[in-house]
Amino acid sequence: MTVASAGAPFARRALVLDDPRPDEVLVRVEAVGMCHADLAVRAGEFPFPLPGVAGHEGAGIVEQVGSGVTTVHLGDRVILTFDSCGRCRACGSGVPSQCEEFLPRNFTNGARPDGSPSLRDGGEVVHGNFFGQSSFATYALTSERNTIPVPAIASGVPSSVLAPLGCGIQTGAGAVLNVLRPEAASTVAVFGAGVVGLSAVMAAALLPIEQLVVVDVLDSRLELARELGATSVVNSRTADPVEAIRDLTGGGAGHVVESSGVPAVLVQAITSLRGGGSAAVVGVPPFGTTAPVDVADVVNNSKRIFGVVEGRSNPPTFLPDLAALLATGRLPVEKLVTTFALGEVELAADMMRNGTATKPVLLPGEDA
Template structure:
């Protein structure tokens, strides 16, 4: 009998999430069926609902799933039924990016994680009777009780994290690894350097937590919500700036003695990206992780970038190689060095709209949905 999943589905752009019982396809040789215990909510999920991302509808979003393996395909060797796992982005495994250990630069990244709405070969993974509902969002579509993923984007949870709840592990699959990876994998700030983070959402705060692990001299965080700035200070920020009342460029230059050596821009707001680049010192580097709607542009001062030898780097998923980077993040979380639990607020899966509103108004930094058992 096909597996039935209770999924929060978006019928069309702007429509609310609606619960529907769907059939999940049986795992193919390279696929894994996961019973979802927790799934983080990210701005990308809300962009799908709004029609801002090129994911076909009707469909099921959700891309920070964590849970228990229920079934595996005949060719799967890295996980087995009963294993705890974290789900992350999908990649082809064959292109230059994948074979060089940087699957976040997979040549098929957009198709496999956004635009297909189906398996890589175009066949559906979700059905509503005889009708097709688009799935495979980030290779999982985990706003549901069950998710079908591939072995490549199913990462076993190390035994060291046996006592860490899935609600804390789930955000590691996207938001946490994006922010932490931007610092640890891309910018790699040297000792006594300075780091500035624009945007104190979950990605920005993950960058803060990662930077706080390093022997840097200054860690500046910019946001418009005092509550988020207070949390940033608790997580290790040495200076916080509310950009509604203070010029962040001048504040960063004052705090760092001329500009930050490293910047993470996580807001996805074009005007903020401009500020982030201008706040760099000569020779500084900006990791850009915030994604506005596709086609958005920003008025960059090219002379400023060229004359001050600045580097602007687009970063997808923290330039992570999930089979190695995610276990490292899990270990840091289990050891209390990456306090992800301070970002998490849990909601029942059926309260997905309330969770979305809480994230939008800033009362929840990282909503995590908990599928109800036996539904």
């Protein structure tokens, strides 16, 4: 599925994909999640060049491996995630989500790290390598580093449920488990009950916290949040979420996850923290967006604000852990998933926008 230009629809197009280089892997895509970033690419809000192929939550089967690849093998089931260089300080420290080459490898190049294209339509170059995969397709060319084998414990889990682990699930769950790490008997508030926020809810529900409050504008999402472990919910269309959280917690939340990407909601999330509290900011609005944060409130109340990319995940260890939680029923990702044939991509996008599908997952092997 290609996007010709900003604002254009997704369109089916037959392209030529390069064979794998020594450090690359060819994956037959069985399922691919749709994420806010994919719609932002289509809208021209993210710095990915067009025409191009989006898609960055793929899962499938390895069909070819480059001569230097050792961690995945022909026939392996794999989950695809973000790309990283493996050489910089952050990658060497086990934090590839802070890779010094994160933006070019996942957004701005639209090509391999060396600038060479991997997708063509006759003589025309089509931009690919979105998050090192461009998996809105029947096949994806990936790097060894962003191709993660499915652990044996999850061998029976459908690819449609595994695929969202690669971005949305690990982002929300990692914000809680890897960054905030709430102490026992603490309070967590989650702003935004999309797939990232609900993943944070599922992760927080695994911990011995005292309260788990979820804020959103859709009652259906708030009902789902309760099902996933929220102890209280707030519809911010009818109640002030800051006042509600202060009332529920006796002064403010110890930890918040802001997943909506709306600047005004970010301000509410930070304001709702108690003194010494921590905010994990994972929602991403269009590049260049600012928010009017009360600096005196942050300083005088010793509040901590963390920008979090991909849940501060180290995918080779974190994704198998999430897959194991999923396989044992402790991370019910299947409750978020609605599947579509690849040709139904526009329907999936519409249902994602209007809130009737929390996590659309496209199935390239099915016809619309």
